[in-house]
Amino acid sequence: MARQGLTAERLAKVGAELADEIGFDQLTVSAVARQVGVQPASVYAHLSGTGDLRARVALLALEELADLVSEALAGRAGIDALVAYADAYRDYARAHPGRWAAMQTPLDPATAARSAGPRIAAMTRAVLRGYDLAGEDQTHAVRLIGSSLRGFIDLEAAGSFDHSGPAPAVSWRHTLVALDTLLRAWPPRAEHDHGQPTLEGR
Amino acid sequence: MARQGLTAERLAKVGAELADEIGFDQLTVSAVARQVGVQPASVYAHLSGTGDLRARVALLALEELADLVSEALAGRAGIDALVAYADAYRDYARAHPGRWAAMQTPLDPATAARSAGPRIAAMTRAVLRGYDLAGEDQTHAVRLIGSSLRGFIDLEAAGSFDHSGPAPAVSWRHTLVALDTLLRAWPPRAEHDHGQPTLEGR
DNA sequence: GTGCTCTACCTACAGGCTGTAGTACAAATC
DNA sequence: GATTTGTACTACAGCCTGTAGGTAGAGCAC
Numbered sequence: 001m002a003r004q005g006l007t008a009e010r011l012a013k014v015g016a017e018l019a020d021e022i023g024f025d026q027l028t029v030s031a032v033a034r035q036v037g038v039q040p041a042s043v044y045a046h047l048s049g050t051g052d053l054r055a056r057v058a059l060l061a062l063e064e065l066a067d068l069v070s071e072a073l074a075g076r077a078g079i080d081a082l083v084a085y086a087d088a089y090r091d092y093a094r095a096h097p098g099r100w101a102a103m104q105t106p107l108d109p110a111t112a113a114r115s116a117g118p119r120i121a122a123m124t125r126a127v128l129r130g131y132d133l134a135g136e137d138q139t140h141a142v143r144l145i146g147s148s149l150r151g152f153i154d155l156e157a158a159g160s161f162d163h164s165g166p167a168p169a170v171s172w173r174h175t176l177v178a179l180d181t182l183l184r185a186w187p188p189r190a191e192h193d194h195g196q197p198t199l200e201g202r
Numbered sequence: 203m204a205r206q207g208l209t210a211e212r213l214a215k216v217g218a219e220l221a222d223e224i225g226f227d228q229l230t231v232s233a234v235a236r237q238v239g240v241q242p243a244s245v246y247a248h249l250s251g252t253g254d255l256r257a258r259v260a261l262l263a264l265e266e267l268a269d270l271v272s273e274a275l276a277g278r279a280g281i282d283a284l285v286a287y288a289d290a291y292r293d294y295a296r297a298h299p300g301r302w303a304a305m306q307t308p309l310d311p312a313t314a315a316r317s318a319g320p321r322i323a324a325m326t327r328a329v330l331r332g333y334d335l336a337g338e339d340q341t342h343a344v345r346l347i348g349s350s351l352r353g354f355i356d357l358e359a360a361g362s363f364d365h366s367g368p369a370p371a372v373s374w375r376h377t378l379v380a381l382d383t384l385l386r387a388w389p390p391r392a393e394h395d396h397g398q399p400t401l402e403g404r
Numbered sequence: 405g406t407g408c409t410c411t412a413c414c415t416a417c418a419g420g421c422t423g424t425a426g427t428a429c430a431a432a433t434c
Numbered sequence: 435g436a437t438t439t440g441t442a443c444t445a446c447a448g449c450c451t452g453t454a455g456g457t458a459g460a461g462c463a464c
Contacts, residue, residue: 006441025227030421042442044423106360139367140376143357144350147377151353152345158308160348165341174342175349178390188380208412232450244413246452 006038008046012056019057019098024105027098029053055107059115061099065092066116069123078130079180085127086149086176093153100157104150131183141183148179208240210248214258221259221300226307229300231255257309261317263301267294268318271325280332281382287329288351288378295355302359306352333385343385350381 014035019027029050033040047053065088072084093100107115124142133141152168152175155161161168182188216237221229231252235242249255267290274286295302309317326344335343354370354377357363363370384390 028421029423039443040421041423041425041444045441049423050421104356104360106362109365136368136372140373143354143363143370143373144377144380146362147353147357148346148350149353150357151349151351154306154356155345155349155352158306160308161345163311166338168345170338171342171345174389175346178346178384178388181387181390182380182384185383187376188383230450231452240412241414242450243415243452243454247412251452252450 006036006042006046008056011036011043011046011053012060015053015057016060016096016099016102019102020096021098024054024057024098024101027054027057054102054105055111057099058102058105058107059111061096061103062116062120064096064099065089065103066119066123068092069120073123073126079176081127081130082145082180082183083176085123086172089149090153090156090172093157097157100153104154128183131186133183133186137187141186144182145179148175208238208244208248210258213238213245213248213255214262217255217259218262218298218301218304221304222298223300226256226259226300226303229256229259229304256304256307257313259301260304260307260309261313263298263305264318264322266298266301267291267305268321268325270294271322275325275328281378283329283332284347284382284385285378287325288374291351292355292358292374295359299359302355306356330385333388335385335388339389343388346384347381350377 011032015027015032018031018035022031027050029043029047030040032053033043043053047056068091069085069088072088073081076084106112107117121142124145125138127145128138128141131141152172156168161171165171213234217229217234220233220237224233229252231245231249232242234255235245245255249258270293271287271290274290275283278286308314309319323344326347327340329347330340330343333343354374358370363373367373
């Protein structure tokens with residue numbers, strides 16, 4: 001009855017917190033409405049639906065992560081920058097699993113262009129400035145780093161590392177050192193009996 | 203009216219195909235019922251609900267992938283085995299996006315133990331037998347490989363590589379060569395001005 | 405073939421979520 | 435105080451889940 005002062009921004013913020021608690025795939029218009037103590041229909045005055053809600057949470061998460069990465073990278077280079085960059089990702093994902101999940105769902109191209117995604121991409125390339133990479137090699141390196149970090153974080157979040165060996169944090173450190181090693185020696189060369197079979201297609 | 207001969211196995215198979223078409227997150231009891239031309243309630247005679255349906259699709263996908271990987275690895279070692287292993291993963295994910303997504307969702311521990319997951323894990327370690335890794339190093343290597351491949355495949359599926367540089371397949375080859383290089387030189391060592399800052403915690 | 409049993413599949417329904425239409429009431433402006 | 439604006443409401447239609455209880459076909463005994 002009394003006005004709550006709902007806005008799309010506030011709903012996105014509530015949605016982000018709720019996603020961290022109950023999981024991004026459980027995030028619905030109804031859940032947000034319940035959380036702020038309002039009827040579901042009222043939310044539709046500010047959001048166009050569940051898809052809109054989730055996209056806004058994703059945008060919010062990208063902004064937050066971009067800010068954290070930006071802060072982490074300040075004044076660092078080489079492996080220090082790489083570690084700071086990677087830790088910013090992993091720390092964020094662990095602290096905010098719902099927002100992390102939100103960031104993984106593809107945005108439509110127009111929205112993606114307006115998001116903080118490009119800002120993050122630029123910082124990723126900035127990390128690689130500490131290494132000696134030119135042209136396409138840089139793209140390959142960006143993709144390798146992105147793949148490894150995202151894969152590790154997803155597997156850790158899914159609990160895939162829970163039932164074996166040393167703590168994930170130890171493997172994480174090894175992974176970062178390994179990536180640093182690779183970047184310093186880029187491009188990698190297959191030195192194998194058969195020559196370079198892997199670059200010949202199948 | 204006429205009997206369809208529904209079974210849990212057949213429903214899981216239909217579910218797998220449907221997931222590839224409409225997306226794993228759109229896979230519901232209702233959708234499967236529609237697909238086989240039956241009332242939703244009838245499906246509950248064979249499955250305990252949407253969760254059960256999705257878990258069965260995941261198990262089916264794990265079996266399929268395990269068979270493919272097993273076949274791909276036969277008679278190969280070293281980088282050839284690594285490439286065959288990785289390509290089996292990527293090919294499967296590209297051919298069956300819904301089943302790939304199904305495999306990513308965590309199963310409950312009891313089900314996971316009975317799945318083809320352990321079989322796949324054993325084959326992953328088999329790939330590493332071509333390299334000289336002992337004890338914990340092997341675990342770290344398994345995790346790095348798993349992370350990199352899964353991350354790459356997920357990013358490619360999400361379309362993250364669509365708007366830049368060379369074709370993903372090119373980066374994929376580079377990634378595999380890079381991983382091979384790393385495995386041959388394992389453990390990686392940080393050779394940096396500051397010593398080994400990354401192994402000291404933060 | 406008649407009757408029995410099992411079970412596959414059905415209709416009907418309760419409850420939750422989405423999204424739309426139309427309404428009441430609070431706040432801001434004049 | 436009257437008007438305007440917009441916030442939040444009730445009511446509803448539609449789809450999905452999952453349960454309860456009923457019908458009919460398949461296989462078997464005789």
